[in-house]
Amino acid sequence: MATAFTEEIVDVGGAKIQVLKGGSGEPLVLLHGAGGNSGWLNYVRALSEKYTVYLPSHPGYGKSDRPEWLETMADLASFYTWFLEEQGLEGARAIGFSMGGWLASEIAANCRHAFSKLMLVxxxxxxxxxxxxxxxxxxxxxxxxxxLFHDPKQAPEYESIYGGEPTPEQTDIAERNREMSVRICWKPYMYDPRLLGLLARVSIPTRIVWGGNDRLIPLECGQMFNKAIPGSDLVVIDNCGHVPQVEKTEEFVKIALDFL
Amino acid sequence: MDVYYFTEFPYAEFPESEAEKFPSMRLTFPNTYFDPNKAHDLFKRYLDEYQHAEDVGFDGLMINEHHNTPSCMDVEVNITGGILARTTSKAKILMLGNMLPTSDNPPRLAEEIAMLDVISGGRIVSGFVRGIGIESWANNTNPVYNRERFEECHDLIIKAWTTPGPFRWEGKHYQYRAVNPWMLPIQKPHPPVWVPGTGSPETVEWAAKNRYTYAAFLTPLDVAQGLFARYREYAAADGWEAAPDNFAFMVCCHVNDTEEKAQEAGKAFLWRMNHPLRGPREYWSPPGYTSRAGAAAVAQRRPTPLNELSYEELQSRYHLVVGNPDSVTRQLRHIKDTLGVGALLLEAQGGPLSHHDTMRSLELMGREVIPALKD
Incomplete structure (x- = not known):
């Protein structure tokens, strides 16, 4: 079973970037949200049984450097086109979660060959x-x-992710992640007014997945993505909050694999 | 030794218990509790008290600025500065200060402060502040860039005051084609600059590097001592010796005719020490506002928040000095001697303190305490 993963530090334009990698098959890139890289969770493990999964920590998050010039979401998207090119990952499938969904759609709208299939969660x-x-x-x-959750009790990994007392290193990384999210998402908060217009340029198969009870980002935004990206579909997971990959792992993985 | 009078223009015209219904009395405390007609009366009263402070012998009048809070109705330090510049004639006007990081227009700030210096006849002391974390929320200015913007805004203002215009400015946060303010300050090369602090190591270093007066606000004496010691070390390393004029200390203070009267009236300051200092960590320190070194240093230095201290503890730790003229003189002299400061900033209006008690307190400070401190 392809469940093991490795942690690598790769160099992109002089910045050291932390990448978790595991599984086998064609490449699948996962782009994490504002909270940072939450590691090799069950949903990642399940996806890695069909794909070679790449889970990088964005510049400024986790153990990844932030290049001095990188200060906005557009900068981050530019950086990732560089990352994909350097790592030979252009044309990979991609899933972007929450803020990482913003990032993934920004990349796809600006660089048509960056991904071959796109899922926004x-x-x-x-x-x-x-x-x-x-x-x-x-x-x-x-x-x-x-x-984040509609009902944490239905998330099997809830305790293992949030239950324990964080180590000083984890606390430090969490604060670093938060600071980086503030840097790039402060104003306008968590959106870019030009994105909606740019999304018409996304020309790859796209699936939008939303927790029906998301209390962080309203489902309305999923419908707007769906309308703006030509040919996309929208799958709503009932009784589920902002992180379906953790709250309804099995259902999420099925929806993802069906599409990918 | 200069002594300044200071009030935040507090608005205490609602039951204090209302504040308990909200996470804080700042930022998100609903403005439906505000009555502009009451505020009108309060402004008249507070401005009269400033006038009285000058008349009875204070060396200076200090004003500040906050947003979204009943604890401070002064929302624009250059407006109150403009009023005092015209209504007073002798006292220094210490603006502590203009919030640089939230400003999008440093040349205009340079003009405004210069204009105040001109109107007042060269009495402006120009304080520059980063703004407490809450101001980043209220002004929606990215806290990650707070210090960068503070420093660049400062550099541009000083250059506008000292370098003949026009010149071009192409910075990271500010860009201008023609910086050329017609209005320039009377004081040369520019009005004195002061910087307040409660513990950030970076601020002490920056103040020392620029030889500015560093004012410690409501810090325990040992903490202020530590901060001033660091300042002196930076100065020494840079080849000069810091003088008392490089240091100021802000403390709440009330004087009355007898110890009993003072202790009774001084309880009004508990209003100021309570809800206005309470609130979620994120309000006070939004992510990125404080460096992690700074946050660790502050946490280590000030273990008990002021709003959790009793009336007696606030006094024994010198956050609040209350008493008859003799006892207050003794306590302030202790602060002055312990810290070696050249200026004391006395916050002498604590919210519910009556006009009568405020005026009496200022009178006694001016006639008895200040002359004794200068001996």
Whole structure:
């Protein structure tokens, strides 16, 4: 069973980037959200049985350097086109989660050969018309965790992810991640007004997946992504919050593998 | 030794218990509790008290600025500075200060402060502040760039005051084609610059590097001592000796005719020490606002938040000095001698403190305490 993974540090334009890698098959790139790289969780393990999964920590997150010039989401997207090129990953399948969904759609809209298939999961990047994107910076990390789930009891990994006391190193990384998210997502908060217009340029098969009870980013944003990206479909997971890959792992993996 | 009078123009015209219903009395405390007509009366009163402070012999008048909070109705230090520049005639006007990181227009700030210096006849002391974390939220300025913007905004203002215009500015956060303010300060090369701090090591170093006056705000005396010692070390390493004028200390203070009267009236300061200092960590320190070294240093230095200290503890730790003229003189002299400061900033209006008690306190400070401190 292809469940083992390795941790590598790769060099992109002089920046050292941490990449978790495992599995076998064609490449699949996972782009994490504002909370940072949460590691080789069950859903990643399941996906790595069919694909060679690449799970990098974005510049400024985890153990990855931040190049001095990288300060916006557009910078991050540019950086990733470089990363994909250097790592021979152009044309890979990709899944972007939350803020990583914003990143993935920004990359796909600006670079048509970056990915061959795209999945966006409870993605940031678009300003909702009716609701609001919850402000995760003005509340405590514990309050953010509470908002992520519709019902944490249905998430088998909840205890192992959030239960224990974090080590000083984990605390340090969590604060670094938060600071980097503030750097790139502060204003406008978690969206870019030009993205909605650019999404018409996304020309690859795209699936949008949303937790039906997402309290962080309203489902409305999923519908807007769906409408803006030609030929995309929208799959809503009922009784599920912002992180379906953790809260409804099995269902999520099935939806992902069906599409990919 | 210069003594300054300071108030935040507090608005305490609602039951204090209302604040308990909200995470803080700052940022998100609803402004439906605000009555502009009451505020009108308060502004008249507070400005009269400033005038009285000058009349009874204070060397300077200090003003500041905050947003989204009843603890401070002064939302623009250059507006109150403009009023005092015209209504007073002798006292220094210490603006502590203009929030640089939240400003998108440093040349305009340079003009405004210069104009105040001109109107006041060269009485402006120009404080520059980073703004507490809450100001990053209220002004929606990215806290990650707070220090960078503070430093660049400062550099541009000083250059605008000292370098003949026009010149071009192409910085990281600010760009201008023609910096050329017609309005320049009377004081040369520019008005004195002060910087407040509560513990960030970077601020002490930056103040020392520029030889500015560093003002410690409501810090325990041993913490202020430590910060001033670091300043002196930086100065020595740079080849000069820091003088008392490089240091100031801010403390809440109330004087009354008798110890009993003072202790009773001084309880008004508990309003100021309580809800205005309470709130979630994220309000005070948004992610990226404080360097991790700075956060660790502050956490280590100030173990008990002021809003958790009793009236007695606030006094025994010199956050609040209360008493008759003799006892207050003795306590302030202790602070002055312990810290070696050249200026004391006395916050002498604590919210619910009555106009009568405020005026009496200022009177006694001016007639008895200040002359004794200068002996």
């Amino acid at each position: 409870d993605a940031a990047g678009i300003q909702p018309k009716e609701g609001e994107i919850a402000d995760i910076f003005i509340i405590s990390p514990a309050q953010v965790t509470e908002l």
